[in-house]
Every structure is written in structure tokens, then in C-alpha cells.
Amino acid sequence: MKLRIPAFIIVLLSAFVLFSCGGETDEATDDQIEESFEVYTPKAEIGPEGIGPIKEAMILGPIDNALAIQGDTIFTNLCTSCHKMEKRHVGPALNGVLERHSPAWIMNMILNPEQMVKEDPVAKELFAEYLSPMANQNLTEDEARAVLEYFRKFAEENPTK
Amino acid sequence: MKTLKIFAVALAATVLISSCGDSGQSNNKKSNSGALNNSSAAEAVYVAPGEHDEFYEFFSGGFSGQVSVVGLPSGRLFRRIPVFSVDAEKGYGFDEESKAMLQTSHGFVPWDDSHHPKLSQTNGEIDGRWLFINGNNTPRLARIDLTTFETAEILEIPNSAGNHSSPYLTMNTEYLVAGTRFSVPIPQKDVSINTYKENFHGALSFISVDPEHGDMDIAFQIVMPGFDYDLASSGKGPSHGWTFFTTYNTEKGNTMKEATASQNDKDFIAAINWKKAEEYVAAGKFEEWDCSYAHNKVDEKTHIASTEMRNKVKVLKAADCPGMIYFLPTPKSPHGVDVNTTGEYIIGCGKLNADLTVHSFEKMLAAIAAEDYETIVDGIPVLKYESVVDGVVKSGGLGPLHTEFDGRGNAYTSFFISSEVVKWKLGTYEVLDRVPCYYSIGHLSIPGGGSMKPWGKYLVAMNKITKDRYLPTGPELAHSAQLFDISGDKMKLLLDFPTDGEPHYAQGCPAELIKPNSKKFFKLSENEHPYAIMSEEDARVERDGNQVHVYMSCIRSHFAPDNIEGIKVGDQVYFHVTNLEQDWDTPHGFAMMGANTSELLIMPGVTKTLYWEPKEEGVIPFYCTDFCSALHQEMQGYARVSAKGSSTELKWWLGED
Numbered sequence: 105m106k107l108r109i110p111a112f113i114i115v116l117l118s119a120f121v122l123f124s125c126g127g128e129t130d131e132a133t134d135d136q137i138e139e140s141f142e143v144y145t146p147k148a149e150i151g152p153e154g155i156g157p158i159k160e161a162m163i164l165g166p167i168d169n170a171l172a173i174q175g176d177t178i179f180t181n182l183c184t185s186c187h188k189m190e191k192r193h194v195g196p197a198l199n200g201v202l203e204r205h206s207p208a209w210i211m212n213m214i215l216n217p218e219q220m221v222k223e224d225p226v227a228k229e230l231f232a233e234y235l236s237p238m239a240n241q242n243l244t245e246d247e248a249r250a251v252l253e254y255f256r257k258f259a260e261e262n263p264t265k
Numbered sequence: 266m267k268t269l270k271i272f273a274v275a276l277a278a279t280v281l282i283s284s285c286g287d288s289g290q291s292n293n294k295k296s297n298s299g300a301l302n303n304s305s306a307a308e309a310v311y312v313a314p315g316e317h318d319e320f321y322e323f324f325s326g327g328f329s330g331q332v333s334v335v336g337l338p339s340g341r342l343f344r345r346i347p348v349f350s351v352d353a354e355k356g357y358g359f360d361e362e363s364k365a366m367l368q369t370s371h372g373f374v375p376w377d378d379s380h381h382p383k384l385s386q387t388n389g390e391i392d393g394r395w396l397f398i399n400g401n402n403t404p405r406l407a408r409i410d411l412t413t414f415e416t417a418e419i420l421e422i423p424n425s426a427g428n429h430s431s432p433y434l435t436m437n438t439e440y441l442v443a444g445t446r447f448s449v450p451i452p453q454k455d456v457s458i459n460t461y462k463e464n465f466h467g468a469l470s471f472i473s474v475d476p477e478h479g480d481m482d483i484a485f486q487i488v489m490p491g492f493d494y495d496l497a498s499s500g501k502g503p504s505h506g507w508t509f510f511t512t513y514n515t516e517k518g519n520t521m522k523e524a525t526a527s528q529n530d531k532d533f534i535a536a537i538n539w540k541k542a543e544e545y546v547a548a549g550k551f552e553e554w555d556c557s558y559a560h561n562k563v564d565e566k567t568h569i570a571s572t573e574m575r576n577k578v579k580v581l582k583a584a585d586c587p588g589m590i591y592f593l594p595t596p597k598s599p600h601g602v603d604v605n606t607t608g609e610y611i612i613g614c615g616k617l618n619a620d621l622t623v624h625s626f627e628k629m630l631a632a633i634a635a636e637d638y639e640t641i642v643d644g645i646p647v648l649k650y651e652s653v654v655d656g657v658v659k660s661g662g663l664g665p666l667h668t669e670f671d672g673r674g675n676a677y678t679s680f681f682i683s684s685e686v687v688k689w690k691l692g693t694y695e696v697l698d699r700v701p702c703y704y705s706i707g708h709l710s711i712p713g714g715g716s717m718k719p720w721g722k723y724l725v726a727m728n729k730i731t732k733d734r735y736l737p738t739g740p741e742l743a744h745s746a747q748l749f750d751i752s753g754d755k756m757k758l759l760l761d762f763p764t765d766g767e768p769h770y771a772q773g774c775p776a777e778l779i780k781p782n783s784k785k786f787f788k789l790s791e792n793e794h795p796y797a798i799m800s801e802e803d804a805r806v807e808r809d810g811n812q813v814h815v816y817m818s819c820i821r822s823h824f825a826p827d828n829i830e831g832i833k834v835g836d837q838v839y840f841h842v843t844n845l846e847q848d849w850d851t852p853h854g855f856a857m858m859g860a861n862t863s864e865l866l867i868m869p870g871v872t873k874t875l876y877w878e879p880k881e882e883g884v885i886p887f888y889c890t891d892f893c894s895a896l897h898q899e900m901q902g903y904a905r906v907s908a909k910g911s912s913t914e915l916k917w918w919l920g921e922d
Contacts, residue, residue: 180800180802181789181790181799181800181845182789182800182845182847184800184801184802185800185801185818185820185823185825185845186820186821193920194821194822194823194896235894235895235896236821236822236894236895236896237821237894237895239820239821239846239847239848239851240847240848241846241847241848242786242847242848
């Protein structure tokens with residue numbers, strides 16, 4: 105957040121300098137300014153996989169217990185500050201998360217949260233509800249996969265109604 | 266009357282600033298803003314929103330003791346790196362982890378005067394690994410890691426008194442040098458100041474740098490005559506193995522130096538053959554002297570600085586080491602000495618002179634071989650001026666200070682008294698161009714300056730006087746830098762920008778040499794701080810006598826624990842706060858009401874410790890100081906303080922479970 109303020113001031117100052125000049129050069133510089141801003145264009149429709157490194161639906165085999173144990177450790181260290189399994193905390197309770205979202209969507213939410221909360225309609229709604237941004241804890245794809253396995257294992261052992 | 270005049274000046278200035286290029290050209294009087302054409306100059310320094318500058322430029326802070334990181338060509342300030350002075354904004358020198366960085370043989374020194382930033386080099390080219398800078402007042406050298414932009418190491422220099430001619434490193438960063446500005450009794454003793462001539466000497470130190478980790482170590486010191494050693498430059502290419510120091514006060518005056526140190530027509534450039542010095546050290550020709558100096562270093566795994574006091578240094582004396590030192594006579598109290606990119610020329614800037622003196626390294630070697638000596642001073646041969654000088658630049662300027670090069674055979678010298686930069690040609694010594702500076706330029710910088718490969722596109726003038734260049738801010742004004750385009754035949758002024766403290770030098774390089782290595786966060790799994798916690802589950806409070814250690818974590822946007830009870834008046838409380846975030850630009854702050862220290866500013870993956878002595882009973886709030894999320898204002902907690910000897914149970918919690 106704090107980084108954006110100086111940029112804003114520079115835009116203002118630059119605009120002042122450029123617009124305060126008369127003559128032919130104005131139009132050219134106006135164009136340059138417009139080009140330098142990213143124009144927002146809605147992306148193509150976002151599917152149930154969400155948006156991120158996982159592009160296609162994931163096919164999951166039987167639960168891998170060893171992987172789920174790894175995932176438990178990663179989840180405890182990097183995620184439990186904000187997520188509990190059985191109750192709402194900073195973020196949503198995560199038991200049953202696989203009933204609400206696809207495996208690929210969960211992976212993308214872990215791996216690419218900034219873009220997800222901006223562009224994925226479901227993630228956007230969640231952000232609006234919880235307000236605290238989903239932190240990017242920079243898990244590798246393998247680590248995120250282990251966390252996903254932990255969610256599956258947990259759900260198997262603690263079935264929701 | 267006076268008010269009216271000022272108003273008129275202000276009005277004129279406003280017209281000048283808001284007018285555009287064409288009107289500036291039509292009226293020469295207005296063009297003393299310096300820029301040839303305002304709109305084309307603006308275009309040349311315009312970095313569009315979201316775009317990056319082409320160069321990093323590191324400015325010393327002078328009496329701020331710090332380093333500032335600026336982009337070129339925009340002149341935008343990105344960061345101020347605390348080095349020799351405490352910085353409450355970052356907790357530097359206040360948190361328990363960084364206090365040791367400012368330890369010296371004199372105890373904790375919270376300030377210094379930082380002078381000459383120098384980037385590490387490999388094969389004479391800037392490699393973007395480390396930035397070294399000298400502290401002038403309490404002699405020290407610092408190493409800044411350019412992956413973190415944090416000060417990683419500070420080494421005190423014993424037997425020195427004013428570490429001015431420093432660091433001026435060698436072409437493979439084999440050595441940093443540290444020459445003393447003040448000669449003093451070595452070792453220090455209680456003598457009359459009027460015994461200067463017999464009791465005072467100057468030390469030139471050579472500090473080795475570990476090629477892999479950058480660790481600094483004093484390899485040896487050379488005890489020199491009692492002159493003032495001003496600036497330095499290390500040889501390169503053919504002159505690799507030599508370092509050159511300017512001297513003044515060769516008169517050895519000890520009072521009213523303003524006059525006494527300016528008697529001699531010529532002072533000296535001291536040429537030190539450090540490869541020869543290495544041979545003498547290897548042959549055991551040194552004495553080991555007792556002294557005391559601090560070596561402070563940050564552990565990369567714990568992020569904790571620690572101090573090691575050292576007490577020996579190897580000393581070489583000129584008289585015992587023939588062939589190690591020669592003096593090159595140079596008029597008149599020379600300030601800058603600069604070896605050009607090819608290593609052939611040694612340029613001396615006699616600051617009380619109009620001309621520049623250019624010595625030839627080849628001629629110097631020939632004069633040494635022929636023992637072409639003018640005289641011998643304190644056992645050191647003085648080479649004949651006529652035998653070593655290659656040319657003189659008759660510039661017409663006054664007060665030359667410092668020279669840099671564009672790599673195309675041109676040199677650029679700052680002139681303090683006549684307030685200008687003069688461009689001249691190496692070898693022919695003809696003046697090619699000159700531009701005025703606003704006002705009174707000290708040093709100048711071309712990115713890559715001092716190395717064998719400068720990027721001769723821009724030149725930055727660091728001016729000593731600001732006066733009316735910006736909106737006034739009372740008696741004290743920011744020092745002013747000016748950016749020139751030097752890519753063509755004529756230098757063009759592009760931009761004025763204010764700087765932090767008083768930059769005595771700046772060095773830069775293309776952003777690409779540093780930017781890809783810039784760290785985004787510290788891996789939590791590699792954090793070996795003894796009080797770090799890896800997850801919120803481990804958050805706890807432990808009592809050990811009257812010491813209370815809070816193992817706290819933080820993440821957007823809460824502390825764990827955020828309620829603590831059982832702290833007593835008179836306890837010594839340590840808040841060890843680990844930032845559990847693992848993403849770029851996610852620091853958290855931590856501030857405790859009434860604590861006699863600064864906030865903590867905790868980078869992701871790092872643990873920092875705030876010390877607090879509660880003095881009164883009550884419930885004291887703490888909070889996050891660095892805006893972190895929409896719920897930042899909720900990122901707060903309470904510590905309950907009970908009476909000394911009360912039975913309040915030690916407990917802590919976060920949330921309702």
C-alpha cells in the first residue's frame with residue numbers, strides 16, 4: 105500500500121508538468137501517458153479451476169497418507185495463523201473446503217491469491233466477506249499439493265453432515 | 266523593501282518554472298535554470314508510472330551517517346539504508362538484534378559521518394554484490410549486502426583518526442583502504458599538541474575482503490609521516506597492485522591549519538605498492554601492535570548482530586620496507602586523486618590551484634627504476650615532479666576536487682570555487698566543455714565511476730550549496746544534486762533533485778546488476794533466531810526470575826498472543842516478534858506504549874526483539890505500526906502490568922479458545 109503513494113504523486117507532478125506546456129508536443133505526450141497505464145480488460149470467462157498455475161481440473165487418486173502428514177506440518181506452520189479447520193477465524197473454516205471448491209481452485213487460491221481475489225468471481229466474494237487478504241505464503245506447487253492432501257485426509261476423518 | 270525583492274525573485278522563478286522550452290530559448294536570462302530545453306529535459310528523466318529507472322545510484326549521507334538509494338535518471342529516492350547512525354524508523358540501533366552493529370572500542374556510538382560509497386568489483390568492473398562505505402568520525406568501514414540492502418558488517422579501524430581516504434577498493438576487491446585524515450600519536454598517549462612533528466603519525470590500513478562472503482579483516486597497516494591523508498584511488502590494469510593517497514599538511518602544522526597547511530607549493534600523492542607490502546608481511550617484516558577495535562557482523566541465519574573485540578594489528582614501517590612507498594609531488598593541497606579507466610594516468614586535483622596535475626604511471630615506474638629522486642622525506646623517496654608529470658590541464662576553473670571518466674577518453678572534473686564541471690581529454694589535456702553547477706559542486710559521479718568500465722551516459726553533480734533551488738524550508742536546506750546527460754559532445758543539464766544529508770560521493774551501476782538478486786522475503790524455515798517461533802501454536806510467554814520472554818508471532822492482521830497477563834512492575838520484558846508472512850512487501854511493525862526505545866520493523870520471516878521495562882501498574886496497549894491490511898487498525902493487543910510481588914498468574918491468549 106505504502107509503495108503506491110509516491111507513484112501517485114509522480115503521476116500528478118508529471119501530469120502537471122506536461123499539461124502546463126502549450127504547443128504541439130502536448131498530444132504526443134498525452135498519448136504516451138495513456139499508453140503507460142494498464143487498461144483494464146475483463147479476462148475470458150474463469151472456470152471452476154480459478155486462475156493460476158493449475159490450468160486444468162485435477163484428478164485425485166486415493167488419499168496419500170504420507171503426503172497428508174507433510175501437508176499437516178506445512179499447514180500448521182504457514183496457515184493456522186488465519187485458518188482453523190472447524191471454525192471461522194481470520195479466514196474461512198477449511199473442513200469441507202473440497203465440497204465448496206475444486207481441487208485446482210484450492211491450489212490456485214494458495215499459489216496465486218493476489219490475482220484470485222481480484223479476478224476470480226468466487227474468490228472476490230470471499231474477499232469482500234472476510235476483508236483480510238489471503239496471504240501468499242509462497243508455497244511451492246508440491247507443498248500446496250501436500251496441504252490439499254491434508255484437507256482430504258482431515259475431511260475423511262472428520263466428515264461434515 | 267526586502268520583502269518586495271524576494272517577492273519579485275519568487276515571481277520570476279515561478280514564471281521560469283512554469284514556462285516552456287521555447288520561451289526559455291527566446292530569453293537567455295531565463296535559461297540560467299541550466300536545462301537547454303525544459304520539455305526535452307523532462308522527457309529524458311521521465312520514468313513512466315510502474316516503469317523502473319535504468320540505474321541504481323547510492324549516495325552517502327555525510328553527516329546523516331547513512332546511504333540513500335536513488336534511481337537514475339528520475340532522481341527518485343527508494344530507500345535510506347541505516348549504516349553508522351541509529352534509525353528509529355527501522356529499529357536500527359534500537360532493537361536488541363541490531364544494537365551490536367554500532368559498538369566500538371569507545372562503546373556504543375549512535376552516529377557517524379559516512380563519506381564514500383564504493384561498489385565491489387571483479388576484474389575492474391562493478392559486480393553488484395556489496396557496497397562498502399567509510400565512517401569518518403569514529404573510523405569504521407561498513408559492508409552493505411545488495412541482496413537485502415541492509416548493513417551486514419561494520420569494522421572499526423584502530424590507530425586511525427578520521428577515516429576519510431576510504432574505501433577506494435582494488436580492482437578485484439582484494440582490499441579496501443582506510444587512510445587517516447588526522448595524524449595522531451600512535452599508539453595514543455598524553456603529549457603536548459606542540460610535539461606534533463615528533464609524536465604524530467598517520468596510518469594507512471589495508472582491509473582484506475573475503476571473496477565469497479565479503480567479510481572484512483585488517484590485513485596490515487602502514488605507519489606514515491604525520492600528514493593529513495585526504496582521498497585515494499586504487500590502480501587498475503597496468504597499475505593494479507598500487508594505491509594512491511593524496512596528502513596535505515605536509516608542513517606538519519598542528520594549529521590554524523587553514524593557513525599553516527597551505528604553505529608548501531606542492532604536497533604529495535603517496536603511491537603505495539601494496540603487493541610489495543604483502544611480500545613484507547609474508548616475510549615477517551611487520552610488528553604486531555596492541556590496540557582495540559570492534560568487528561560487528563550480522564549472522565545470516567539468526568539476523569542477530571554480534572561484536573567481537575580484537576586487540577592486535579600488523580604494522581609496517583616505511584623505513585623497514587624499501588620500495589613500498591614513493592611520493593609524487595603535486596600542487597597544491599590535492600583533494601581528489603583518480604586513476605583513469607585504463608590505469609595509465611593518476612589525476613591530482615590541487616584544491617587551492619587552478620590547474621590539474623596528471624601523472625603518468627609508466628613515467629612513475631621509470632623514475633623509480635632510475636632512482637630519480639628530488640629528496641627523501643622520513644625515509645620515503647620523493648620522485649622528481651618533472652619526471653612523473655605527463656601533463657597539466659589549464660582549465661581556467663578554480664578549486665578542482667574530483668575527476669571521473671566516461672570510458673571514451675574523456676575526463677570530468679568538479680571545480681568547487683568556480684562551481685562548474687569541466688570536461689577535458691586525456692592525453693591532450695584540452696578542455697572540451699564546461700557547465701555551471703548550482704551551487705558549489707563537491708564531488709561528481711558517473712555510474713561505474715572509479716572502475717575500468719563506467720557507463721558514460723549520466724553525470725551527477727553533488728552540490729554543497731542549495732540556496733534558492735527549491736521551495737525554502739527555513740535555514741536548513743536539502744543538499745542539491747544535478748543530473749547531466751554526457752552522452753554527446755556537450756553536457757546537458759537535465760534535472761535538479763534534493764538528497765539526504767550531505768552526499769560526499771555516490772556510485773551507481775545499471776539496475777540489472779542488482780535488481781534480479783534483490784531478496785523478497787526471508788525464509789521462515791531458515792530462521793535460526795533462538796527466540797523465533799515457526800507457527801502460532803508455539804506462541805507463549807516464559808518467566809525466568811524477573812525476565813519475561815514473549816515468543817510472539819504476527820501475520821495479517823493479528824499478534825499471537827495479543828493478551829498477556831502476569832507481567833510485574835520491575836520486570837525486564839523481551840518481546841521476540843516473528844513475522845510469519847512469506848511474501849514480498851509484508852513487513853509488520855510493533856510498538857509498545859511507553860517503551861524507552863523505537864518500534865520494531867520486522868521483515869517477513871524475521872524475528873526482532875523489543876525491550877520493555879514496565880514502570881507502573883495498568884493495562885498497556887501495543888500495536889502494528891506498518892499498515893498491513895484492511896484490518897491493520899485491529900492489529901493490536903494488551904499487556905497487563907501488576908504490582909511487584911502480586912500473585913497475578915502468568916497467562917496469555919489469542920481469541921477465545
